[in-house]
Amino acid sequence: MLRIILYSQWKWSRGWLLPVAVVGFAIPYFMLRVGYSGERYWDAAGLLEQVAAWGRGYPALAAAIGLLVGTSAWIHDHRGDHVYALVLPTPRWYYVLLRYTAGLVLLAPAMITVFLGALTATWFTTLPAGIYAYPIQLAARFMLATLLAYSLFFAIASGTQRAAGAVLTIVGIVVVTQLLAGIAGSDLNVLEAAFDRITIWPGPLEVFVGRWMLVDL
Amino acid sequence: MSNAIETHDLRYRAGRDFEIRDLSLAVPTGSIYGFLGPNGSGKTTTIRLVLGLLRPSRGSISVLNRTIPGESTAALAETGYVPERPHLYPSFTVDEILNMHRAFFTRWDPAKAAQLVETFRLRLNQKIRNMSKGETGKLMMLLALAQRPELLVLDEPTDGLDPVVRRDVLMALLEFVSEHGATVFISSHLVHELERICDWVGVMDDGHLVAEMPMQAFKSGIKRLRVENVPAIVAQTPFVILARDTDALGNSEVWTVRGWQDPMTQYFEGSTPSLREVVDLDLEEGFVELLQVARERHPEG
Numbered sequence: 001m002l003r004i005i006l007y008s009q010w011k012w013s014r015g016w017l018l019p020v021a022v023v024g025f026a027i028p029y030f031m032l033r034v035g036y037s038g039e040r041y042w043d044a045a046g047l048l049e050q051v052a053a054w055g056r057g058y059p060a061l062a063a064a065i066g067l068l069v070g071t072s073a074w075i076h077d078h079r080g081d082h083v084y085a086l087v088l089p090t091p092r093w094y095y096v097l098l099r100y101t102a103g104l105v106l107l108a109p110a111m112i113t114v115f116l117g118a119l120t121a122t123w124f125t126t127l128p129a130g131i132y133a134y135p136i137q138l139a140a141r142f143m144l145a146t147l148l149a150y151s152l153f154f155a156i157a158s159g160t161q162r163a164a165g166a167v168l169t170i171v172g173i174v175v176v177t178q179l180l181a182g183i184a185g186s187d188l189n190v191l192e193a194a195f196d197r198i199t200i201w202p203g204p205l206e207v208f209v210g211r212w213m214l215v216d217l
Numbered sequence: 218m219s220n221a222i223e224t225h226d227l228r229y230r231a232g233r234d235f236e237i238r239d240l241s242l243a244v245p246t247g248s249i250y251g252f253l254g255p256n257g258s259g260k261t262t263t264i265r266l267v268l269g270l271l272r273p274s275r276g277s278i279s280v281l282n283r284t285i286p287g288e289s290t291a292a293l294a295e296t297g298y299v300p301e302r303p304h305l306y307p308s309f310t311v312d313e314i315l316n317m318h319r320a321f322f323t324r325w326d327p328a329k330a331a332q333l334v335e336t337f338r339l340r341l342n343q344k345i346r347n348m349s350k351g352e353t354g355k356l357m358m359l360l361a362l363a364q365r366p367e368l369l370v371l372d373e374p375t376d377g378l379d380p381v382v383r384r385d386v387l388m389a390l391l392e393f394v395s396e397h398g399a400t401v402f403i404s405s406h407l408v409h410e411l412e413r414i415c416d417w418v419g420v421m422d423d424g425h426l427v428a429e430m431p432m433q434a435f436k437s438g439i440k441r442l443r444v445e446n447v448p449a450i451v452a453q454t455p456f457v458i459l460a461r462d463t464d465a466l467g468n469s470e471v472w473t474v475r476g477w478q479d480p481m482t483q484y485f486e487g488s489t490p491s492l493r494e495v496v497d498l499d500l501e502e503g504f505v506e507l508l509q510v511a512r513e514r515h516p517e518g
Contacts (some may be wrong), residue, residue, distance in 0.1 A: 004320040011308065016432035080304035086270050088321045 001090070006102040010109075013072045013106060018067055022033065024114040027057045028121035028135075031214050033112035044128040055212030058114075058142050065110050066149025074157040095097070100154060107146055116200045118214055133215050145207045219282075221246045221368050221400035222267055227276035231262055237424045240276070244402050244417070249394065251411035251503055252404035252431070259300050260404040263374050263421065267402075268298060281367055292368075294323065297361030301372040303353045304376030307346035311339050315363075322364045330363035331436045333389060340450060351382035358386045362393045369393075371403040375410060387414065411502040412436070419505055427511040432500075439503035440477040444485070445496040451490070455481050459510040469493065473506045 015193075031054040075084050075177045085095055088186075118135035127133065156164065174190050181188040220243045227240035235260050244250040254260045265271045267278060269289030278285040280292040305314055311334070319325045334341065337355035348356065354374065361369055369390070375383040391414060394401060405411050411418065412432070419429040428435070439459075447470045451458070460473040470490070477495075485492035498506065 001320050004317050007313075008306065008309075008317070011313075076306045076308070080306070083270065083304040084302055084306070087268060087293055087296075087298050087300075089290050089323075090321060091290050 002098055002101060005098045006105055008076075009069075009073055009099070009102045009106055012076060013069060016068060017106065017109060020061070020068070021058075021109045021113040024061060024110045025117035025120075027061070027114070028056060028117040028138075028214055032121045044131055047128065047131065048213070051213055051215055052211050058138070058212040059145055059208040060111075061114075062142055062145035063149045065146050065151045066105060066151075069103045069106050070150050070153030070155075071157040073103050073154060078157075095164045096158065099158075103150060103154060104147075107150055111139065111143045111146060114142045122166050122214065127215055130216050130217060133216065134216070138212065138214050141207060141212065147184065148204070148207060219246045220244055221248075221281055222250075222402055223279045224263075224267070225277045227263075227264060227266060227273050227278065228311060229266055229271060229273045235259070235262075235424060237262055237266065240424075240426055242419055242426055242429055244400060244419075247398055249401040249403065249415045250254075250417040250419065251400060251415035252421065253408060253411060254404070255406060255508065258421040259424045260407045260421055261372055264370055264402075264404060266294070268293065294317075295367040297364045297366035297369045299357045299361050299369075299371045299374045301376070303345075304359055305345050305353075305356070308344065310342050310344050311348075312341040314345065314360070315341075316355070318360050318364070323386040324362050324365045326365045329365065330359060333362060335387060337385060341359070351378050354378050354382060354386060358389055364387060364481050365397065367399055369399055369401045369403075371393050371401065373405055374403065375405070375407065383410070390414075408501040408504050410459075410498075418500075420504060422508050422511050428507055435503060436498075436500055438476050438478075439498050439506065440474055441496040441498055441502075442472045442474055442492060443469055443496070444472060444490040444492055447490040455484055459506055462511075472497075473510075 031051045086092070088095065090098075115135065118133075118138050122135050123132035125133075125174045156167065174194055178188075181190065197203055198205045200206060219487060222242070222244035225241050227296075229237040229239060231237070235257075240259075240263065242263075247380070252263070253258055262271065266273055267285065269278075269286035269292070272286055280289075281295055283289075283292040285292060309317070309421065315330055315334075317323060319327065333339075333355075337352075339352060339356060339359070344354075345353065345356070354377075361371070370392075375386055376388075378386065393399065403411065403415070415432050417430070418432050418435050420427040430438075430507060445466075445468060454474075456477045457475040458472050459475050462471045463469075464471060482492060482495075
């Protein structure tokens with residue numbers, strides 16, 4: 001069963017899985033190679049600046065992969081009102097597990113290419129003294145962010161329109177509260193507080209923020 | 218006689234204006250049960266309840282001696298379903314959807330599937346999104362039959378198909394039933410089609426079951442009688458008068474009756490009213506009469 005479910009999700013997502021894998025492999029190269037001309041110590045600051053700038057691509061890539069794989073797992077079932085899945089002689093929880101597992105398998109190529117890209121780029125670059133490469137740590141963080149994004153979007157996409165509406169309503173209430181607070185001249189900053197709550201440890205999205213450094217001090 | 222499908226006192230509310238209520242139906246094992254009703258009468262909702270896709274607010278459902286929805290997985294493994302609207306993945310080819318089904322249905326019969334691909338002249342590499350309505354209808358029937366089900370639940374399986382495709386699909390169905398003795402629960406508003414193949418009939422209207430009986434009883438028991446000299450008060454009759462209409466001249470009445478048998482002509486002998494004519498009604502006329510009577514009795518719906 002897993003094989004055919006994996007095949008179905010591969011069929012629906014293969015169009016962009018390869019480009020995403022290429023991007024994952026290429027980011028480390030651009031981080032270290034483009035615009036960096038030497039190994040002199042006075043280049044170190046410029047290098048770190050460049051690495052930090054390109055590093056923003058990783059959380060964006062992780063979120064994009066999670067979104068694409070998570071939603072493509074369900075979009076075709078949604079179109080058929082889930083009737084096909086519901087009349088298969090399989091418990092519903094097991095069908096969800098099959099779809100989730102198949103998505104995890106499809107995430108693997110992107111994770112592997114990011115790791116290989118980071119390893120290759122640091123292998124062929126001579127770093128200034130005092131600067132060290134962290135390809136394994138970066139790949140591990142990318143893997144964690146991708147899994148988190150995938151799980152989040154998978155859960156949202158598997159829900160009903162009513163569930164999606166509830167999520168949007170909560171977001172809308174936060175935005176409207178912020179607007180009203182601004183009009184009333186209040187110092188209340190709901191958006192910032194909400195953002196901090198989810199992106200600062202132990203917030204669930206903490207892994208996405210901060211600097212994604214392939215090389216650092 | 219055991220029943221392949223049984224519901225008792227089923228109730229389900231779909232939206233603000235429609236409700237399935239007090240639905241008790243029994244589909245005898247081995248029968249071909251025609252589930253008739255006008256559009257919007259609750260046929261599809263009933264089927265979805267029977268398959269465990271919806272949960273009733275009250276009542277019980279049993280399919281192949283399994284409680285629904287609790288044991289729906291086991292029941293679905295032995296049930297072939299053709300939905301009203303095809304729900305297959307459009308980007309899949311015929312071959313891919315056959316593989317998908319084979320992976321999930323342990324009773325899948327590859328030889329039967331191959332035979333039906335040939336009979337229906339389907340191309341294995343054709344994408345479902347590029348198939349005509351007729352080809353999709355054939356594929357849906359193929360998928361249901363190649364599962365070798367004990368029960369076939371068919372929701373308007375031939376709706377919108379041309380006569381040639383309709384005949385092909387029904388032939389394949391009847392061939393399967395004669396080989397395997399499966400029970401068929403088929404909904405349709407194409408009354409003539411069901412008249413040819415069904416041995417039981419149930420009629421839905423506005424969320425409730427109006428009638429359920431063997432097809433023979435339904436066809437032979439509903440008649441139109443032309444009677445004359447009708448007194449103001451009609452005495453107890455051995456049949457059920459469903460409707461009474463006075464003809465244009467006012468000399469006679471036309472009665473639509475149920476439970477008619479030929480010996481009942483004795484009722485009219487030597488008394489008033491007098492019987493002039495007995496007209497056979499085909500299933501469609503009987504169906505229409507039945508609905509009219511049901512609506513007169515429950516005008517609020």
